[in-house]
Amino acid sequence: MLRTTTFNRDLWQLNSFDSIGYDKEKLLLDIYFFDGNTLQFHSITEDILFALILDKQKEKFIEEKLKPTHLIEPINA
Incomplete structure (x- = not known):
């Protein structure tokens, strides 16, 4: 199950994204x-x-x- 998190853009000084989703299974x-x-x-472990969140x-x-180290797949939104 994909769980999403949204970061505060200003607090984290984000210019390209503010949300992530993670499926731990x-x-x-x-x-x-x-x-x-x-x-x-x-293959993203917890x-x-x-580490990304912090x-x-x-x-x-x-x-x-x-x-550089994990397989990337673009997905159209």
């Missing part, structure tokens, strides 16, 4: 971007998810830690 992370696009990351630079975390 399938280990899928969806990131919902402002432009209507969604990226789905595979420790990786919590990271002060979430967009940098996605670019440097998620995109």
Whole structure:
């Protein structure tokens, strides 16, 4: 089951997204971007998810830690 979280854009200084969805059974992370696009990351364990949630630079975390090491699938919104 996919559970979603929305971050405060101003507090976290987010420029490209503010919501994520996570399915802990399938280990899928969806990131919902402002432009209507969604990226789905595979094999995301809860420790990786919590690292993203707690990271002060979430967009940098996605670019440097998620995109290079996890399968990405674009999903049309």
